[in-house]
Amino acid sequence: MIAYPDTSFLCALYRTQDNSSQALAYRAQMSEPLHVTRLLLWEFRQSVRFQAFRHSNNRQLGYPLHEAEKMISDLNDDLHGGFVVSVEMDFIDVLVTGERISKSRTFPGGHRSFDILHVATALEIGAKEFLTFDGNQNTLATAEGLLVPLICGD
DSSP: OOEEEOHHHHHHHHSOOTTHHHHHHHHHHOSSOEEEOHHHHHHHHHHHHHHHHHHHHOTTSSOOHHHHHHHHHHHHHHHHHTSEEEOOOOHHHHHHHHHHHHHHHHHHHOOOHHHHHHHHHHHHTTOSEEEOOOHHHHHHHHHTTOBOOSOOOO
């Protein structure tokens, strides 16, 4: 069964945080590699770099550059090792699905652009499960017929 994660799940895998034990336990029981796309990889790497930037300007925010670099390196190791696989998607199809989702769900649910794109991507690649720790994104994925097996904290 294809499970597609969002950035919150990847962050929990690659940096210790409150929901890391849940993410690691779920990942350990998976029988196939974690499926990602170039869009998700880009958003994860960008988010990690932005947190390092925030930390460089205010030590109370984000996390140090060495942690960011380790997160990206660990993900790259998992990609090279086959534990995470990058699957191709047709971005035009994702945008068409994303537009449908946006039109029907953003006004009543207040969904963000990347949340919609990740759910649309999961649908387009044939995922059955959506892995997120974001409560609003959980609601969106569930409404679109995806199974959301993780307990969200927000």
